[in-house]
Amino acid sequence: MREEEALNAFAALSQETRLRIVRRLVAAGPSGMAAGAIGEAMGGASSSRMSFHLSHLEQAGLVTSRRKGRSIVYSAALTTLSGLVAFLMRDCCQGNPEVCDPAIAALSTCRNLTKVTPHV
Amino acid sequence: MREEEALNAFAALSQETRLRIVRRLVAAGPSGMAAGAIGEAMGGASSSRMSFHLSHLEQAGLVTSRRKGRSIVYSAALTTLSGLVAFLMRDCCQGNPEVCDPAIAALSTCRNLTKVTPHV
């Protein structure tokens, strides 16, 4: 990932509505959500406002879109999110491997959750 | 981590100079760098500009500062960075554990690097 891409991604995530959209889509998983459904989940935001933020997120590579009938369905781009993490953390272990551990632990909880309760 | 903290952190990282400062400090490790040295590393930014960005980063919890003689030394706050990652990725494994793997892999390379070449 280049610096410019990272800047766009962080700028996209620095806005309340957009951060909520991304987290909602991360939770929604690969099947994604239609623009209108996202707008409702954001407390009934206007369609132009949604379009503004969703296209901002798409340009930043944080979400992808596909048309499905009259709706346009958005999904989170996990690859970009992990690329962002890698971009930030690169070179963090120079001589001090243990400083990365909190970050690794943070992400691991995500996997452990499903490992601990796999059959719910 | 609360939403508001995450927003501040992302806003802080969405500015070119600040993103570079954080990455530079991540690479510098726990010993950190003096404000003046960071300014030079940024291509000779003015002191007021540095202060503006550094205090912005400190308020966002992304860096910490301590005085050392005449200088003020800044270090990256790895805990906040990893908290940010966790905040974004929380709930990403709902029924699809494999979607988190790219993110985990990204961070792991950081550790593997030192594992592969531990005695350099």
Next chain:
DNA sequence: CTGTTGCCTCAATACTTCTTGAGTTATTGA
């Protein structure tokens, strides 16, 4: 105590970004 170095603070200006509302395009069902 005086001068110098290192950094922070403040005010003004220029710049960017968000929201709103009206209008447009695409898809579907009758």
Next chain:
DNA sequence: TCAATAACTCAAGAAGTATTGAGGCAACAG
């Protein structure tokens, strides 16, 4: 084909953010 639904586009005003330059406070050496 006509009407309805879903979402995008555009322009204007409001709000927030960055840079510059002048000035101030703290630490140290002489």
